[in-house]
Amino acid sequence: MTQTATRWQRTRSTRGDASQGRSQLTAYLYLLPALMIIVGVTYFGVFYNGYVSTLDWNGIDPAPKQTGAANYLKIAGDPIFWNSLSHIAVFGAITVIVQMVLGLGLALVFSGPIAGRGIYKALVFIPVVLAPAAISTAFRQFLRPDGQVNDVLQTVGLEWLQQAWIADPNFALYALAGVNIFQWTGFSFILYQAALSQIDQSNLEAAQLDGAGTWQTIRHIVIPTVRPTHLTLALTGVIGSLKTFDIVFLITGGGPGRSTEFLTTYIYKQSVMQFHVGYGAALSIVMLLLALSLTLVQTRIYKLDAED
Amino acid sequence: MFSRPTWRSRVVYQVLATILILPFALPLLWIVVISFEGAGAAANYNAVFTQTPFARFLVNSLLISIGTVALVFVCTMLAGYALGKLQFKGRELIFTGILAGLMLPGIALIVPLFTMVRRLGLFNNYLAVIVPLAAVLLPMTILLARNFMKGIPDELLDAAQIDGATSFGALTRIVIPLSRPIIAVVIVWTFLNSWNEFLLPLLFLQDTSFQAVTQVPTYFTSTYGSDVPKIFAALVLMCLPIVIAYLAFQKFFERGLTAGALK
Numbered sequence: 001m002t003q004t005a006t007r008w009q010r011t012r013s014t015r016g017d018a019s020q021g022r023s024q025l026t027a028y029l030y031l032l033p034a035l036m037i038i039v040g041v042t043y044f045g046v047f048y049n050g051y052v053s054t055l056d057w058n059g060i061d062p063a064p065k066q067t068g069a070a071n072y073l074k075i076a077g078d079p080i081f082w083n084s085l086s087h088i089a090v091f092g093a094i095t096v097i098v099q100m101v102l103g104l105g106l107a108l109v110f111s112g113p114i115a116g117r118g119i120y121k122a123l124v125f126i127p128v129v130l131a132p133a134a135i136s137t138a139f140r141q142f143l144r145p146d147g148q149v150n151d152v153l154q155t156v157g158l159e160w161l162q163q164a165w166i167a168d169p170n171f172a173l174y175a176l177a178g179v180n181i182f183q184w185t186g187f188s189f190i191l192y193q194a195a196l197s198q199i200d201q202s203n204l205e206a207a208q209l210d211g212a213g214t215w216q217t218i219r220h221i222v223i224p225t226v227r228p229t230h231l232t233l234a235l236t237g238v239i240g241s242l243k244t245f246d247i248v249f250l251i252t253g254g255g256p257g258r259s260t261e262f263l264t265t266y267i268y269k270q271s272v273m274q275f276h277v278g279y280g281a282a283l284s285i286v287m288l289l290l291a292l293s294l295t296l297v298q299t300r301i302y303k304l305d306a307e308d
Numbered sequence: 309m310f311s312r313p314t315w316r317s318r319v320v321y322q323v324l325a326t327i328l329i330l331p332f333a334l335p336l337l338w339i340v341v342i343s344f345e346g347a348g349a350a351a352n353y354n355a356v357f358t359q360t361p362f363a364r365f366l367v368n369s370l371l372i373s374i375g376t377v378a379l380v381f382v383c384t385m386l387a388g389y390a391l392g393k394l395q396f397k398g399r400e401l402i403f404t405g406i407l408a409g410l411m412l413p414g415i416a417l418i419v420p421l422f423t424m425v426r427r428l429g430l431f432n433n434y435l436a437v438i439v440p441l442a443a444v445l446l447p448m449t450i451l452l453a454r455n456f457m458k459g460i461p462d463e464l465l466d467a468a469q470i471d472g473a474t475s476f477g478a479l480t481r482i483v484i485p486l487s488r489p490i491i492a493v494v495i496v497w498t499f500l501n502s503w504n505e506f507l508l509p510l511l512f513l514q515d516t517s518f519q520a521v522t523q524v525p526t527y528f529t530s531t532y533g534s535d536v537p538k539i540f541a542a543l544v545l546m547c548l549p550i551v552i553a554y555l556a557f558q559k560f561f562e563r564g565l566t567a568g569a570l571k
Binding site: 023024026027028030031033034035037038040041042044045046048049052059102105106109110112113114115117120122123124125126127128129130131132133134136137138139141142148152182185186187190191194239242243245246250264267268271272277280281284285287288291292294295 | 318322324325379382383384387394395397402406411415420422424442444447450500511525540546
């Protein structure tokens, strides 16, 4: 009995005996399946990328050429790479800000007396669960010059806003941002709704009795109180725009021209379509570094915010 | 919250809310309406099933999703339990190593995945999608499970131990039943991500008889030209299972999708 007891106990009564060795072994066994997958795919993948990024390789040639840092130097001087970064920045700024404003607006309005709130809420959230592949296909149609978006603009008397959208290099990126906003505002909305439900109602009532108008209440009580949510959304949004692939690939394919090229679509084109596997791997490593530094900034900001 | 609900404020709120949801509701409505146009609803939906391998795509997506959920579930329960409830050397290091995968953009792995899939001869094999998907999803699910299991009182495990349960017995008879809320989140989140996955099937399941439901639009456009109403009928059919699942398990979907942000 005691044997069984010490065998797998969360060894607070730590003794360096054989049974403890066995319990440690059990824990490693439990971790084995997950680690095999994560190490085998992710870690191996990252290291393999690192190796391939030093090659001039088409992915098939059995004797690829070692080129050292040549691929990275090429990236530094590659205008398509820098353009894709600026597209990601513009796309990220627009989507993050609009999704936050709309999400908070929705959460505030929905806290009022509304008939059919459940249905309204579901309609805003459904796009979040739909496949980006489905949404992209639908919006390719909606955003045509004779599509539904232009029809609506016509109906409400905003003809001057009509565009060729995804066919126009000056507007395609904004059209993609619009699709992203359609899909992801429900996410901001749900987070803000959860945050609003935490605000002490008596604070709000006190503000109202003091004669603060609705706008004042929102500005001085609501917006500062849900600050952690602003932070979360801003940071996940920035990393999200770095990762965006499906809607860009399926709606514009990075075009017209290169006007909506993202790092993701560029990696796909280089590695899969043009067989510049070494270059694709180097771009992947740069992307990993970008994601990693954004994550570090994120944790750093969270920490600073928690200390306030 | 901001005013006493007089009839006037009720009207204002209702009108505001209706205007605000239009940009979300209208495109959803259009998708359905367009699928009824052209040859008519019956003909369009019928054509999707009879003239294309759509049913095959549905089955493939279902197999991929079930496979991924099963694999992620087993790995997550075992790893979450070890990291949350057992003590062993290097626990924090391993945990950090797993968490590092959280920020990983899947597309940054296409070069190594291609090589692995080719070497292992896994083209047109569901595993080529299931295993990489699991690798991308596991860091999040393990984080969720580990945090939840950590909160289960040690006394319950001690009691089981005294009753002679093995550590695996304690996992299956105590920890897993108590973790039902987080298990629901893990399953819903994994299912959603595998059903909606576009890139991996695109890369590795190129044979028509293995393709996933997210390839349907591309397949249609290349094979049947642009018969828009039929494409939209296919869109409705491919979204329907997820929408139904969402309406049935709203809370788990919302929790699953926001859990990552709220950690």
